[in-house]
Amino acid sequence: MSGSRYTKMSSQVIEKMENELAFKGSCQDLPLSSSYEAAMEALSSLITRQKRGDRTPVGGKFGKLERMSIYLRILGLEEKISGLKVIHVAGTKGKGSTCAFCEAILRECGFRTGLFTSPHLIDVSERFRLDGLDVSEDKFLIYFWDCWSQLKENVSEDLPMPPLFQFLTILAFKIFISEQVDVAIIEVGLGGKKDSTNVIKEPVVCGITSLGLDHMEALGNTLGEIASHKAGIFKPQIPAFTVPQLSEAMDVLEETAGGLMVPLQVAVPLDIQRWGGDTLSLSGDHQLVNAGLAVSLCKCWLQRTGNWEKLLEKKQDEVAAGLELPPAFVRGLSTARLSGRAQIVHDTPLMFNGSADTSENSGELTFYLDGAHSPESMEACARWFSGATKANKTSTPLSSPPSTSFNVLNMKSFWGNGCLNYENDCVQSSNKMSKQILLFNCMDVRDPQILLPRLVNICGSSGTHFSKALFVPSVSTYNKVTSGTSVITSDIPTTRDLSWQYNLQRIWEKIIHGKDVSLDKSSKMDSVDSLPPHELLYQDISHCSPTDRNFACSAVMPSLPLTIKWLRDCVKENPSLRLQVLVTGSLHLVGDVLKLLRR
Ligand SMILES: Nc1ncnc2c1ncn2[C@@H]1O[C@H](COP(=O)(O)OP(=O)(O)OP(=O)(O)O)[C@@H](O)[C@H]1O
Ligand SMILES: [Mg+2]
Numbered sequence: 048m049s050g051s052r053y054t055k056m057s058s059q060v061i062e063k064m065e066n067e068l069a070f071k072g073s074c075q076d077l078p079l080s081s082s083y084e085a086a087m088e089a090l091s092s093l094i095t096r097q098k099r100g101d102r103t104p105v106g107g108k109f110g111k112l113e114r115m116s117i118y119l120r121i122l123g124l125e126e127k128i129s130g131l132k133v134i135h136v137a138g139t140k141g142k143g144s145t146c147a148f149c150e151a152i153l154r155e156c157g158f159r160t161g162l163f164t165s166p167h168l169i170d171v172s173e174r175f176r177l178d179g180l181d182v183s184e185d186k187f188l189i190y191f192w193d194c195w196s197q198l199k200e201n202v203s204e205d206l207p208m209p210p211l212f213q214f215l216t217i218l219a220f221k222i223f224i225s226e227q228v229d230v231a232i233i234e235v236g237l238g239g240k241k242d243s244t245n246v247i248k249e250p251v252v253c254g255i256t257s258l259g260l261d262h263m264e265a266l267g268n269t270l271g272e273i274a275s276h277k278a279g280i281f282k283p284q285i286p287a288f289t290v291p292q293l294s295e296a297m298d299v300l301e302e303t304a305g306g307l308m309v310p311l312q313v314a315v316p317l318d319i320q321r322w323g324g325d326t327l328s329l330s331g332d333h334q335l336v337n338a339g340l341a342v343s344l345c346k347c348w349l350q351r352t353g354n355w356e357k358l359l360e361k362k363q364d365e366v367a368a369g370l371e372l373p374p375a376f377v378r379g380l381s382t383a384r385l386s387g388r389a390q391i392v393h394d395t396p397l398m399f400n401g402s403a404d405t406s407e408n409s410g411e412l413t414f415y416l417d418g419a420h421s422p423e424s425m426e427a428c429a430r431w432f433s434g435a436t437k438a439n440k441t442s443t444p445l446s447s448p449p450s451t452s453f454n455v456l457n458m459k460s461f462w463g464n465g466c467l468n469y470e471n472d473c474v475q476s477s478n479k480m481s482k483q484i485l486l487f488n489c490m491d492v493r494d495p496q497i498l499l500p501r502l503v504n505i506c507g508s509s510g511t512h513f514s515k516a517l518f519v520p521s522v523s524t525y526n527k528v529t530s531g532t533s534v535i536t537s538d539i540p541t542t543r544d545l546s547w548q549y550n551l552q553r554i555w556e557k558i559i560h561g562k563d564v565s566l567d568k569s570s571k572m573d574s575v576d577s578l579p580p581h582e583l584l585y586q587d588i589s590h591c592s593p594t595d596r597n598f599a600c601s602a603v604m605p606s607l608p609l610t611i612k613w614l615r616d617c618v619k620e621n622p623s624l625r626l627q628v629l630v631t632g633s634l635h636l637v638g639d640v641l642k643l644l645r646r
C-alpha cells in the first residue's frame with residue numbers, strides 16, 4: 048500500500064515518467080485502426096437498440112451478471128477483483144458526487160485511487176480516473192484494445208459482445224487492477240442488484256445515496272421497489288451507510304440489511320458550520336448530504352483497511368486542535384470535482400491572468416450547468432441556481448477559483464458556492480442588468496410536465512424568474528460514443544425534427560401564461576433566419592405575449608452551436624447586459640455546452 052505517497056514523491060515521479068514512456072512506446076506499436084476514434088466507433092457498436100426497461104435479454108443464454116463473470120474470467124480478472132478494496136455506491140441521486148468526494152478524500156489521505164463514474168459529459172475517459180485525473184489516452188487505448196480483442200476472440204452466439212455499460216465496467220476493473228490502485232470507488236450504473244458492477248463480491252463498504260423515483264421502467268413504481276434494487280449491492284456482513292431517507296425506502300434498506308447481517312448506519316449530513324473547511328467544492332445544499340455520506344464511507348474504509356489509526360497518529364495535533372475532520376478529509380471535500388453538476392462557467396473574453404480585459408465593451412455571459420433530469424434533482428438544481436445567482440448579486444466573498452482542467456482563453460470555469468467572480472468583475476457587474484435565461488432540453492423518456500413546473504416554482508419561491516426560456520436539441524445522442532475532440536458543426540441538419548422542442552415550449556408557455564396557447568409552427572427549421580432577434584432577450588416579461596409570433600417568453604432554437612453564438616453576440620451587442628444562463632434537463636445538453644465553450 049502506498050500510504051505515504053508524499054514522502055516518496057521524487058522516486059515516484061521518476062517511476063511514473065518511465066511508465067508513461069513505456070506506455071507511449073507500446074502505443075506506437077498499435078495499428079492505426081486502434082486509434083482513439085476507432086475505439087469510439089467500437090464502443091458505439093456496443094450500444095444496444097433496446098429501449099430502457101425492456102427486460103428481454105440482449106444476447107445469449109446467460110443472465111447479465113453470469114455473463115459479466117464469464118467476460119471477467121476470459122480476461123483473467125475474476126479472481127483479481129477480490130483484491131480490489133472497493134467502495135460501492137448505489138442510489139438515485141448523488142452517486143457521482145459522493146464517489147467524487149470519496150476519491151478526493153482518500154487521495155488526500157495518500158492513497159492511489161481509482162474512480163469509476165457515469166455517465167460522461169464530453170469524453171468517455173472521464174468515467175475512469177486514476178489519482179484524480181481522467182485516464183490518459185495512452186493508457187485508455189492499451190487497456191481498451193486489450194479487453195476488446197480478447198473478448199472479440201471469445202464471442203459466440205451464446206456469448207455476444209457485452210453491451211456498452213457492461214464493457215465499460217469491465218474496462219474499469221481492468222484499469223484499476225492493472226494500475227494497482229489502493230482503493231476503487233465504483234458507482235453503480237442503474238439500480239444495484241442486477242447492475243454490471245454488482246459482480247463485486249466483497250467490497251470494503253457500501254453506500255446508498257438519496258433515493259427517489261427514477262428509472263421506474265426498470266426498477267419498479269414505488270420507492271420500496273426501487274430501494275430493494277439499490278439494496279441489492281449489500282453483501283453479507285459488509286458495513287453499509289445511507290443518508291436520511293423517506294421511511295418507505297428506509298424500511299426496505301433496513302430489512303435487506305437485516306437479512307444479510309449488514310450493519311447499516313445513517314450518515315449525518317455534513318454540518319457546514321463545524322466541518323473545519325471553507326466551502327465544499329460541489330455546491331448546493333444537497334451536497335452536504337452527499338459529503339456526509341462520503342465522510343462515513345471513507346472513515347469506514349480507512350478503519351477496515353487498518354489505516355484510520357495511522358491517519359490519526361499522523362495528524363493528531365490538528366484533530367486534537369478541535370477540527371471535526373482530519374485535514375485530509377477537509378482538503379478532499381474542498382477540492383473534489385465533477386463537471387456538469389452545479390458548475391459555473393464564466394464566458395468572458397478575459398484571460399485567467401486578467402491581462403486581456405475587454406469586458407467593458409461587452410456584456411457578461413455566465414453559464415450555470417447542472418445535468419439534473421429527474422424531479423428531485425431538478426428541485427436541487429433550482430435551489431442551487433437561485434442561491435448562486437443571488438450570491439452573485441450581493442457580491443459575496445471573493446476568492447480565487449480552484450484550478451480546472453479547462454485551459455481556454457475565453458472561459459473561466461470553476462466549481463464553487465456561487466462565488467462567481469474575481470474582485471474586478473464584481474465591481475463591473477454591479478451596474479449591469481441581470482437576466483436569468485433557461486436553456487433546456489430533456490430526453491423524451493422524461494416528463495417535462497413535471498420537470499419544468501418544479502423548476503419554475505422552486506426558483507419563483509426564492510424570487511428567481513426566468514426572463515426567457517430557450518429550447519434546443521442536444522447535439523450528442525445515445526447512439527454514438529464521442530470523444531472530446533470530435534467536431535460539433537454549427538450546421539443545422541435540414542431534416543432535424545424540432546417537434547419535441549416545440550412541445551417543451553408549449554408546456555413552458557402554459558406555465559407562464561397559466562393557459563394553453565396554440566402554436567402555429569412547422570416543426571422543421573432549416574435556416575439561420577429561424578433564430579429569434581436579439582431583442583428577444585432584452586424585452587422583459589411584461590411584454591411577453593402568447594400571440595406574438597416570436598413568443599417573447601421563449602424560443603425554439605434550431606441548433607446548440609448557433610444558440611451559443613447567438614448568446615455571445617447578444618452580450619457583445621449590449622454591454623450593460625449580464626446573462627445568467629441555466630443549462631439543465633439533460634446531461635447530453637450540458638456536455639455539449641461544455642464542449643462548445645471549450646473551444
Ligand atoms: N443528494 C441529492 N439529492 C437530490 N439531488 C441531488 C443530490 N445529489 C445530487 N443531486 C442532483 O443530481 C444531479 C446529479 O448528481 P450526481 O451526478 O452526483 O448523481 P448521480 O446519482 O451520479 O446521477 P446520474 O443518475 O446522472 O448518474 C446533480 O446535478 C444534482 O442536481
Ligand atoms: Mg441516474
Ligand SMILES: [Mg+2]
Binds near residue numbers: 143164234
Ligand atoms: Mg452518475
